[in-house]
């Protein structure tokens with residue numbers, strides 16, 4: 001009985017970690033300091049997310065997420081794959 005409870009708790013913890021939704025993208029954008037160099041509407045050090053949304057389709061999300069993770073042509077971003085996918089999906093959603 002006790003063991004069963006522990007398994008249930010552990011499974012719940014795993015599920016909540018991997019379930020980063022697109023809605024979290026907006027919060028992550030802030031917490032990962034993307035907004036230091038980017039803004040939704042205006043160009044700062046980096047291009048605005050509106051400009052990037054016009055340039056890229058949804059298919060580009062995993063490609064750009066990988067770029068940010070590996071630091072290819074961009075500063076390296078410390079975040080999980082799920083977080084990066086959520087952030088980039090949100091960033092590119094400003095059509």
Ligand code: HEC
Nearest residue numbers: 032033034036037045046047052064073074075077087091
């Ligand atoms: C230190 C400043 C800085 C920070 C912090 C930063 N960026 Fe950028 N970003 C840039 C600059 C400059 C560019 C334009 C040059 C380039 O494409 O790398 C850019 C480009 C991009 C692009 C377009 C990449 C492409 O291939 O066209 C995306 C998407 C992006 N940033 C997302 C993010 C996200 C998401 C975060 C936060 C996790 C973030 N950036 C944090 C400076 C920054």
